[in-house]
Amino acid sequence: MSAQSRHPIPLLTPQLPERALLQPYLDRIDASRHYSNFGPLNQALEERLTAFFAPHSAAGVQVVTTSSATTGLELALASLELPPGSRVLVPALTFVATLTAVLRAGLVPVVCDIDPESWLLTPEIAEAAITSTGALAALPVAAFGQPVDTLAWSQFQQRHGVKVVVDAAGAFGSQWVAASDIAVVFSMHATKTLAAGEGGLVVGGNAAQLTSIRQMSNFGINLDPAAQLPVGMLTRVGSNAKLSEYHAAVAHASLDGWQAQAARRREIYADYRQTLQSRCGDKLQWQAGETLAAPTLFCVRLPDAERRERLEQQAGSLGVSTRRWYQPLLHQHGAAVQPLVVLATPNAEKVAAGLIGLPFSCFINHTQIKYIADIVYSAVTNISNTHY
Ligand SMILES: Cc1ncc(COP(=O)(O)O)c(C=O)c1O
Incomplete structure (x- = not known):
């Protein structure tokens, strides 16, 4: 390279949809005057993403959006309803959000080794770790976007009664959800390929779990008139982890390209x-x-x-x-x-x-x-x- 053409090469340069590609979605927000709280763009996004994952899931999956993968992980862990302080296996080599999600869910991370070739926490490593630690859950990670084997993790879950949530924050498009009993969490951060700026998705085949995650993303408020509790009452303690309509607009345009x-x-x-x-x-x-x-x-x-x-x-x-x-x-x-x-x-x-x-x-x-x-x-x- 010539001296003149030497210029800084940044680590990552995000590519989000340009303004013109967002316009039709922003027009829909103006027309609906719905800006958050499970609005029409968010609903349409969840439907598009469900169709995206469906061909790779024999038993069918649903998608719930969240404000980030981190909040998605926190809520997916909370949806397991483990006793406070239960231990959760995590790989040593992952982004810090894997760890903070476990701690913020009131659980105790157990830092495990990784496979020397795939650099992932595998069911084999987890098997040895549950024996020595009594962990009640595992949070394997699709590290560097490399997908984990959800069918093998589902077998692990069934064999040991240890619950599994997958952190696939950076693996959209590579990680599928073949198993119907495991929740898999993805990120729509600006640096990811399905970029909304900020955002996350939880994909899974357990309808009750996904409903609980959606409810917790809206503070834990019951919105279902058919439920036993009155509408507006807290069913459990949640957070505000909803995806706004503006972020859903960016995600739609991102999905188009x-x-x-x-x-x-x-x-x-x-x-x-x-x-x-x-x-x-x-x-x-x-x-x-x-x-x-x-x-x-x-x-x-x-x-x-x-x-x-x-x-x-x-x-x-x-x-x-x-x-x-x-x-x-x-x-x-x-x-x-x-x-x-x-x-x-x-x-x-x-x-x-x-x-x-x-x-x-x-x-x-x-x-x-x-x-x-x-x-x-x-x-x-x-x-x-x-x-x-
Ligand atoms: C493995 C892993 N988990 C979680 C996250 C957090 O995702 P988000 O920024 O959407 O909260 C990331 C972000 O890069 C990640 O790489």
Whole structure:
């Protein structure tokens, strides 16, 4: 890359629908004068998303929107109605919201190790962990967008009576909900592929659970005239976690362009990975699993912490942003984060030591990808005179 064309390469550049594409949905808000509280755009969005997930779910699923994936996770955990202080398995390598959702639901996270290849908490790891901790629930995560096996988790749930909620915040389009008895939570944050700015969805096949989550998203107020309690009375303690009509409008426009954006993301991701692989070969390790339908991050593992630090320094000095995604690990955030049960996490620590997020967006081009690959090559081989 020439000196003139060197410019900062940001870590992520969100792509939300432009104003003109929002207009028809905003017009519908003006006409309905309905701005929140399960309005018509929100209802239509839930119907569109139910149709999106339906072909991948033998038993049928429903969708409930929330104000974020974090609130969706909190309410999905609350819907399990576990005794306060019950233990919930979480993987060590995930975004902090996985942990805070458990704590804010009045439950105790049990930090578990991950599979060394998929970098995920698996039912096999969870099985050993419930024996040693007596956990009553598990919150596996589709880390880096890599989907979890909901059928295997459903079998785990049935076999052990341990409830499962899946955090698939960054996996919209890659994570399906094949099992009918597990709630799966997605994010519509600006950095995700189905972006509303802020927002979340809970997808599941248990109608009573989804109704409870919807009710809790509206403080816990009963709105059902057929229920035993009068309308307006609190059935349980909820929160305000509703999706506004404005966020639903953005989500609709985002969904209109989702297939095209997903295809672009796949194409860029494949080029990026191929370019890095041919430049750096077996010095890089990748998360094992399926090719993602709509990647949002680009993450790779370097051989050790020393080379990662070298890469961070070199990239930083050249205006190329990097991020140690999901670090510190969940149990390394300090004394303010408690109560916490921590199991041995040797795989998570090993994977995290070399893990690095590189710039990724729909706007990154092949020249930039080659430039980044040169920087990574220089860092992993310690050749300092690489010509950028
Ligand atoms: C694994 C995971 N869980 C939860 C969240 C939180 O999602 P939200 O920002 O919609 O609350 C994220 C956000 O990136 C995430 O990556």
